Amino acid sequence: MVKSCSVFGCTHRANSAAKEKGVRFFKFPKRSHNSWIKAMNRRDLVPNGNSFVCSVHFVSGWQSYEAWDADYAPSVFSYKENAIDEKLQERAFRRDLSKENQQLREKNERLWKELKMMKRGVNKIKDNDKATIFHSGLPTFALPPT
Ligand SMILES: [Zn+2]
Numbered sequence: 001m002v003k004s005c006s007v008f009g010c011t012h013r014a015n016s017a018a019k020e021k022g023v024r025f026f027k028f029p030k031r032s033h034n035s036w037i038k039a040m041n042r043r044d045l046v047p048n049g050n051s052f053v054c055s056v057h058f059v060s061g062w063q064s065y066e067a068w069d070a071d072y073a074p075s076v077f078s079y080k081e082n083a084i085d086e087k088l089q090e091r092a093f094r095r096d097l098s099k100e101n102q103q104l105r106e107k108n109e110r111l112w113k114e115l116k117m118m119k120r121g122v123n124k125i126k127d128n129d130k131a132t133i134f135h136s137g138l139p140t141f142a143l144p145p146t
Contacts, residue, residue, distance in 0.1 A: 005054040006047070007040055009079040012054040024055040026063045032072060039073035 003014035003025045012023050028036055028047035036053065037045055045051070055061045057074035064071040125131040126141045133139060 001050055003050075003052045005057075006042065006045060006051050007053055007057055007074065007077060008042060009077075010054060010057070012056065014052075018054070022055075022061075024061070025052040026055065026058075027052060029063070029065065032065075032067075035073040039075060040077075 005012040005025070006028075012018050012025075014023075014025050018025075027049070028051050033047050037043060037047070040053070040057075053063075053074050056078075057076045058064075058071040059076060060071050062071060063074075066072060121135075125135050129140050132141045
């Protein structure tokens, strides 16, 4: 049976590719296997002699039997990094959306002001043929009869 890593999302198997990359496989420790299961968030897992965790999940690349050591349990999980990346991306996306939203609000406000000014201008000349001729070159503001 080929050794494979029990970490969620990890596809490492003890084959020539893993050997080339220097990936090692560690058996679950008898004494502290619960801390590994907890760290891996794999409460469904009941480790046996064929259960392994690969070396990429340990900071130093080696397991430690010392409880004070960071590598007492696996702690490097790519799925967590991906989750963090996704969160950061979503945050950046929301920030961009919020910025765009603010810009659109400002543009909308500017356009409303412009429209108000234009309406005011129209109101000034619509009943005044002299002003209409002066500002538009047209003889009258009224539409020609159809
Ligand atoms: Zn692995």
